[in-house]
Amino acid sequence: MIGIDPETGLTVSGSSQAAQRLKKAITTQLASVEKRRKVGGAYRKQFGLASEQDRMIAINRIHRIIANPDNELSDIVDPSVTVLIGSAGLAIKVDYTFNGKPESLTL
Numbered sequence: 001m002i003g004i005d006p007e008t009g010l011t012v013s014g015s016s017q018a019a020q021r022l023k024k025a026i027t028t029q030l031a032s033v034e035k036r037r038k039v040g041g042a043y044r045k046q047f048g049l050a051s052e053q054d055r056m057i058a059i060n061r062i063h064r065i066i067a068n069p070d071n072e073l074s075d076i077v078d079p080s081v082t083v084l085i086g087s088a089g090l091a092i093k094v095d096y097t098f099n100g101k102p103e104s105l106t107l
Contacts (some may be wrong), residue, residue: 018076018098019105025071026062026092026107041065050085058083058090066094075099 003017004010012020028040043061046054062081066073080095092107 015098015101015103018073019103021071022066022073022076022094022096022105023107025065025068025073026094036070038068038070040071041068046090050089052085055083055085055090058092062092062094066096 001017001021002011002013003020005012005016005020006024025040026043029044030040030042031037033039041061041064043058043065046058046061059081062083063079065071066076066079076096076098078097082093082095084091084093094105094107096103096105
C-alpha cells in the first residue's frame with residue numbers, strides 16, 4: 001500500500017505507511033468519517049483521563065481498534081500495547097510485526 005503522510009504531504013510506503021494507518025485509526029473517533037462510519041475506535045472518548053482503570057480501558061480499546069476489519073490493519077500482527085500514566089495523561093506505545101519485521105509506534 002502507498003499512502004500520504006498527513007504532516008508533510010509526501011508519499012509513504014512500507015512500515016511508515018503502516019504506522020500512519022495505525023496512528024490514524026487510534027486517533028479517529030468511531031463514526032466520525034463520512035461514508036465510513038465503522039472506521040476508527042472509541043479510544044478518544046476517554047478524553048485523556050489518567051488512572052489505572054483508564055489505562056486498562058485504553059489498552060482494551062486500542063486492541064479493539066486493531067482488530068476492527070474496517071480499519072484495514074490486518075497486516076499488523078502480534079500487537080503489544082503498552083500504556084503508561086504520565087504527567088500529561090496517557091503515553092501509548094504499540095509494538096507490532098509488519099512484513100516479518102518488528103516495528104513500534106509511540107503516541
